Amino acid sequence: MTTDSRKTNALHDDITFNREKLEGVFSRCGDVHFQQWNYGDGFAFQAVSVYCSSLADYSSHLLQRALEKIPGYESEDWNSMTPEKLRRCLQVNNASLQPFSLLESFENVYESVMHGFIVILFDQVNQALGFPTESAARRQITEPVNEPAVHGPREGTTEDLSLNLTLLRSRIRNPAFKFEFLQSGAVTKSAICFGYLDEVVNPDVLAEFRRRVESITDYEVLETSYIDDWIQESTLSPFPQVRYTERTDTAAAAVLDGKIIVLVENSPMIMICPAFLVDFMGTAEDYYVRSIFSSFIRMLRLLAFIIALTLPSLYIALSTFHPELIPTVLLLAIVDSREGIPFPAFFEALIMEASFELLREAGIRLPRTVGSAVSIVGALVIGQAAIMAKIASPIMVIVVALTGIASFAIPHYDLAISLRLLRFPYMIAASLLGGYGLMVVFLLTLLHLTSLHSLGEPYLTSIAPFKPRDWRDLFVRVPLKVFLRSPRNRKLLRLGGRRPHP
Amino acid sequence: MSSDRSTINLRQLAGLLCCYVIGSAIVFIPNPLTAAAGNDAWISMTLAYGFGIIMLTCVLYLHNRHDGASVIAYSRKLIGRTATYPVGLLYILMLFFAACAVNASIGDFFTSVMMKRTPSYIFHTIGMLLSALTARSGIRVMARMFFLLLWLMLFFSLLVMILAIPIYQPAMLLPLFENGIKPMLHGLFISAGFPFGEIVIFAMLLPFVRLQAGQSISKALYASYSFSALMLIVPTICTIMAFGPAAGYFNYSLYRLSIEIHIVELFQRMEAIIGIALILGSYMKATLLLFIIYQCLIQLFNLKDDHVLMYPLSVTCIFLSATMFQSPADFQEQVYTIWPFTVIVVGGGLILLFTLITWIKHRRYLQAERGDTS
Numbered sequence: 022m023t024t025d026s027r028k029t030n031a032l033h034d035d036i037t038f039n040r041e042k043l044e045g046v047f048s049r050c051g052d053v054h055f056q057q058w059n060y061g062d063g064f065a066f067q068a069v070s071v072y073c074s075s076l077a078d079y080s081s082h083l084l085q086r087a088l089e090k091i092p093g094y095e096s097e098d099w100n101s102m103t104p105e106k107l108r109r110c111l112q113v114n115n116a117s118l119q120p121f122s123l124l125e126s127f128e129n130v131y132e133s134v135m136h137g138f139i140v141i142l143f144d145q146v147n148q149a150l151g152f153p154t155e156s157a158a159r160r161q162i163t164e165p166v167n168e169p170a171v172h173g174p175r176e177g178t179t180e181d182l183s184l185n186l187t188l189l190r191s192r193i194r195n196p197a198f199k200f201e202f203l204q205s206g207a208v209t210k211s212a213i214c215f216g217y218l219d220e221v222v223n224p225d226v227l228a229e230f231r232r233r234v235e236s237i238t239d240y241e242v243l244e245t246s247y248i249d250d251w252i253q254e255s256t257l258s259p260f261p262q263v264r265y266t267e268r269t270d271t272a273a274a275a276v277l278d279g280k281i282i283v284l285v286e287n288s289p290m291i292m293i294c295p296a297f298l299v300d301f302m303g304t305a306e307d308y309y310v311r312s313i314f315s316s317f318i319r320m321l322r323l324l325a326f327i328i329a330l331t332l333p334s335l336y337i338a339l340s341t342f343h344p345e346l347i348p349t350v351l352l353l354a355i356v357d358s359r360e361g362i363p364f365p366a367f368f369e370a371l372i373m374e375a376s377f378e379l380l381r382e383a384g385i386r387l388p389r390t391v392g393s394a395v396s397i398v399g400a401l402v403i404g405q406a407a408i409m410a411k412i413a414s415p416i417m418v419i420v421v422a423l424t425g426i427a428s429f430a431i432p433h434y435d436l437a438i439s440l441r442l443l444r445f446p447y448m449i450a451a452s453l454l455g456g457y458g459l460m461v462v463f464l465l466t467l468l469h470l471t472s473l474h475s476l477g478e479p480y481l482t483s484i485a486p487f488k489p490r491d492w493r494d495l496f497v498r499v500p501l502k503v504f505l506r507s508p509r510n511r512k513l514l515r516l517g518g519r520r521p522h523p
Numbered sequence: 524m525s526s527d528r529s530t531i532n533l534r535q536l537a538g539l540l541c542c543y544v545i546g547s548a549i550v551f552i553p554n555p556l557t558a559a560a561g562n563d564a565w566i567s568m569t570l571a572y573g574f575g576i577i578m579l580t581c582v583l584y585l586h587n588r589h590d591g592a593s594v595i596a597y598s599r600k601l602i603g604r605t606a607t608y609p610v611g612l613l614y615i616l617m618l619f620f621a622a623c624a625v626n627a628s629i630g631d632f633f634t635s636v637m638m639k640r641t642p643s644y645i646f647h648t649i650g651m652l653l654s655a656l657t658a659r660s661g662i663r664v665m666a667r668m669f670f671l672l673l674w675l676m677l678f679f680s681l682l683v684m685i686l687a688i689p690i691y692q693p694a695m696l697l698p699l700f701e702n703g704i705k706p707m708l709h710g711l712f713i714s715a716g717f718p719f720g721e722i723v724i725f726a727m728l729l730p731f732v733r734l735q736a737g738q739s740i741s742k743a744l745y746a747s748y749s750f751s752a753l754m755l756i757v758p759t760i761c762t763i764m765a766f767g768p769a770a771g772y773f774n775y776s777l778y779r780l781s782i783e784i785h786i787v788e789l790f791q792r793m794e795a796i797i798g799i800a801l802i803l804g805s806y807m808k809a810t811l812l813l814f815i816i817y818q819c820l821i822q823l824f825n826l827k828d829d830h831v832l833m834y835p836l837s838v839t840c841i842f843l844s845a846t847m848f849q850s851p852a853d854f855q856e857q858v859y860t861i862w863p864f865t866v867i868v869v870g871g872g873l874i875l876l877f878t879l880i881t882w883i884k885h886r887r888y889l890q891a892e893r894g895d896t897s
Contacts, residue, residue, distance in 0.1 A: 342638065346792045454645070456795060457633060460802045461649055465656070471668040472660045485667035486535075 030126045036144040040069050043142075046131060047071075053134060060099045067144040071130070076137035077154045084139055084152050091121075091150075104145035111148055124149040132210075159184070165267035167434065172309035177267040178289040182212055185269075185284055185291070189216065192273040197221075197516055203234065206241035211286040213242060220516055221279045226295060229477045230281050245290040248283055252294070254474050259442045261435035262475045264296040271305040277513060281476075295475035297482045299495055301436040302326070307498055316497035321430065323496055328427035329440045333370045334451035334459055336420045340366045342455025358414040366417075367452035373413050373421040374444065376402055381425075530733040533740060535666035537747035539811065542669045543725050544751035546808030547625050548718040549680055550632075550777045550801045552755060553762040555859045558771030560710025562699055565759050567710025572752040574711075575719030578871055579748055581878040582726040583741050588881050593730045595822040601880045610873060611823035615816055617865055618724060622812035623844040624858050626650050629805040630844070631851060632775060637798060647844045654810040655837035658817060659830045662731050665810060672803050677754065679800040683781045683793055684761050690783050695767035696760070716863020718755070722748070723870040727815045774851075775801075813837060 033039050040055065047053040052075040058068055088099075091110060111123060122138075124130050125148055130140050138151040162184070165177030178185045186200060197220060203213040215234065217227060233252040242248060245265070253262040266272055267289050272282050275293040283292040293300075302322050307315040339347055340355060347355065362369060380399040384392055403421060407413045413421075424444070431437045443466065450458035473480035483491030493499040493507070531539070556564040589597040594614070598607045630646035657665055700707065734740060762776040765783065773779040777800070781793040816836055821828055848854040 343795065346795050348792065454641070454649075455638065456798060457638065457646065457649075457802070460799060461653060464653055464802075464806060467668055467671070468653075468657050468660065468664070472664045479667065481667070485671045487667075487670050 030128055032125060032127065032130070032142070032147045032149055034145050034147050036067050036069060036142055039142050039149075042127060043071060043130065046127075047134070061102050061104075062100060066102070066104055068141055070139055070141045071134055072139040072154075073134050073137065076135070077139050084154065088141075104143060107143055108146050108148075111146070111150075120153060122151045122153075124151050162188075168266065168268050168271070168304070168432075170268075170304070170306040170309070173306055174268070174270050176269060178269060178284075178291060180287050180289055182214060182284055182286040185289070186214065186216075188269040189272060189276075189282075192269060193218070193276060195517070198276065203238050205238045205285075207239075209241045209243070211242055213238070213248065213283065213285050215281055215283045216276060217281045218276050218279065218516070221277070221512060222281060223279060223478075226476050226478060227281065230294065233476075234283075242285055244288045245283060245285045245292045248285065249292055249294075252476070254476075258469065258473055259439040260298070260470065260473065260480070261301070261433070261439060262296060262473070262480070263292050263294040264300055264433065265290045265292055265435070266305075267291065268305055274305060274308070295478045297475060297478070297480055298436075298470065299481075299483055299491075301431070301433040302495070303498075304432045308501065312498050312500040319496050319498060322432065325427040325430035326440070329424055329431060329437070330443060331447060331459070331463075332424045332427070333374060333420055333444060334447035336417070337366045337370055337448055338451040338455045338459050341452065355414075355416055358416050361411050362414050363411065365452075367448065369413050369417050370420070370448055371445075373403055373407070373417055374424075374448070377421055377425055378441065529661055529663065529731065531663055531666040531731055533732055533734055533738050533743050535663075535670060536728065536732045536740075537743045538670040538673055539666055539728060540722075540725060540744055540747045541751045541754075542673050542804075542807040543811050544718050544722070544748065545673075545676070545754050545804060546718065546811075547628055547801065547805040548755055549676070549758055549804055550775055550797065551628060552714065552718065553759040553776035554771065554774050555855065556710050556714055556759060557763060557776070559713055559859075560706045561701060561768065561771065562696060562763060563701075563707040564710050564763060564770075565756050566699070567707050568714050568752070568756050568759055570707075570711045571714035571719045572749075572756075574715045574867075575722055575748065575752070576745070578720060578722050578874060579744060581874050582722060582729070583744065585874070585877055585881060586726070586729045586740070588885060591730050591732075593818070593822055594726050594877075595819060596730075597881070598877065601877055601884075608823065611819060613869060614724075614873075615819050615823070617870060618812055618816045618819065619840065619843060620847075620857075620862065620865070621721065621724065622654075622809055622816060622840050623847055624854075624862065625805050625809045625812065626654070626840060627844040627848055627854065628858075629802065629809075631848075631854060632778075632798075632801060635851070636775060636778060637794075644841075644845045648841050650806065650809060651813075651837045651841045651844065653806060654813050655833050657806075657810045658814040659833045662728070662814065665814065669807050669810075672807060676800045676803040676807075679796045680754075680758065680777065683777060683784065683797055683800075684758060686784045686786060686793065687761065687765060687780050689786065690780075691761065691764040692767070693764055695764050712867075713859050713863050716866040717858065719752070720863070720866040720871055723866070723874045724812070724815060726874070727818055728811070813840065 033042075044055065050073075053071065053073050056070045056072075058070070060066055060068060091107075122133070124133060124140060129151075130142075130149055133140050133151040136153075138153050141150045141152070143149075159181045160179045162176050162179055164175040168177075176188060178188065190198070190200075195218075198216060198218050200214050200216045203215075204210055205213050213234070215230070230252065234248060237248060237251045240247075249263045250256070255262070264275075266275075269291075272291045272293065276282055280293050280295065283294065302319060307318065310318075340359075344352055359366075364372070380395060380402065384395045384399075387395055403413075403418060408415055408418060428437045428440055431440070447459065447462050450462040452458075454461065470481050471479070471485050479486060482488065483495060490507075493504060498504070552568075553564070556567060560567045585594075585597060589600070592600075595607065595611055598610055602610065626647055627643075629650055630643035633646050634641060634643045657668070729740070732740065758777055758780075762770045762773075762780060765780055766773060766776070770776060775797075778794060778797045781797045784793045813833070813836060817830075817833055820826065820832060820836070826832065848857065
């Protein structure tokens, strides 16, 4: 910045000039108010306070009490205050003026007003005081709607960044837990915060993340997913390359695992990166229930994954190409139920899957009061009516319903979406080449997954590259007694300054 | 994390060796072998494994002596730049044959057993494109992926062999040497070429490995090679025990074996599983071969490693696999008579020649050094 431009931007001694300039900038901002008051001997001197009523609470007595403190610094009171004394007071007590902040340029004033500060300008003083009173109404901490749990903590994040950080910091009270801030965009100036546990996070991953996220700061970021889209490796991949959570315990566990978490102002979503495929198979609750039960659940999820991805295509392949592979009695049952259906199995499956997808989408977007109508209609469309109308066979309805249920059983919505997308190419391949086609798309999917990276780390980490050590927390969850003695926790113990037990 | 995506670790190399040796052979080899050697098939195989070990020793010796250089690189050093061109071309031609044979075999399997009305070029094309896409992703992705698929393939194959236990009749293994030693030698010839001798081609992949301190490449490769041999000998013994003298007449022995499985109402119709194992095995082997062809080509002609050649190569392979074999009988003759001969004489001969030259050179060098010091 050149000295000239700084001169024009700096606050002037003349309060009328300052006020006019500010009023020009804030013109047509109905929620920005100017209030004039006088002080000093015989109210000879002018002061103006500026605030944004939708962000700041002017009725607060805090300001009054704080203002009373200012002349106290010089053992004066407002009646005998002159601009001279005030200026000296501001210069001398610069540091001890808390909670006030000293503003010197118009830029500072705009920004402070827009952040819910009350800014006070004085006559013949080329500095202004900003007093923080942000009191915008916010959603209360509630149980996370998308990630309910039977056991474990129930607090979810809100749209308030500082509150979210409070929740996180109160879980990991360690100086190694770092929060770094970035400001994005020229207009919204929303804060992006990323946190990680120093010395536990992989430094290469962190450097890569920094490099990528720094390039987004020029653009407006309204939600955490903007960053996801910005930093991900493969934009066209159906698979999610970062994980989201609204649970602070999940986020804290991820941080201890060496992941980076990202929060954006005005969004409750915490983004966890890098995310691997296996991360989408677990939930926070897995560690709160008995290990044998959570292992069972993990296996169930694996089954759900396979069913959600392949069941309709498997049915198509078996019934059209390899009926000889179906046990005879079952085959007879299928043939029997398909009698009179005018479509080949592929179209039958396509119609049912498509209507199921339509119903699901309709159910999400509808107002909640109308939502129940969808389920009534839905039960008719992909149910009894479809069978009676000979559009689908009962077995097909079972297949579609089972697929739907299986995709609901996958704990992360993002992964369930990718399976929904992949199901259709699988069905097409199965209808063209049967089992061989299925095998080919499976290999293509696997090839894609193996080549995919999340922040430079292979997406299939612990499966390919194969890491037998990780398998204790993959498809089974070993008892915490064993799990907590893992190398990861030894590292954490060292970080906490304690020597791990042998 | 490593930015260098063209290297693999020792475990992955050992895994690739398993994929390469077991590959399609686990389904294909028992049949021609029992046809040639009858009950002695497994003895032929064990001896062929011995031959393979000799080849592997040579390959490892060359690898160590030449500081991990590739076959093309040490060939240039040993026999000169000009002589390397015909040798390299010979190598590439052999590889083309192998890749196309593996690719064609899967088409033949499907058109003859599972999907009789589908033209085989569809399988040739799709299989090869899949291989090309995989080979193009680089060796690290291949190594990671195949390590997973290897277990899948072995699991399926072993599942069938275990479920077939009720139909085994160990007495079928006797008598040995019914028709003298000649059938056994014939079997030895076949299996020494396919799959055991093919280790000489695998030598091209050794330079990609990055060892960590204290790792021994020889130990890992001997172990994985022996494991692969075991995985090939066991199904051969299983088929002999299940089918006895008829084993030689059933093409795709493991597939036949899976059809016979019938344990209550639960375990039946297991053919699909062998189909999966076969697809996986052939796909992995074809991919590795395609990758080796590509590596040979770019090293021989000093081309830029930008994967541009992969697609023309795979198209060539598609056409070759569609046209190379006139009939299944032709396939049998080429793969089980001509190919073993080529592998043993050309491939094995070259490696032996290289080993000999290296050994002599090394001895001279040692002598010279001793002469200097004394």
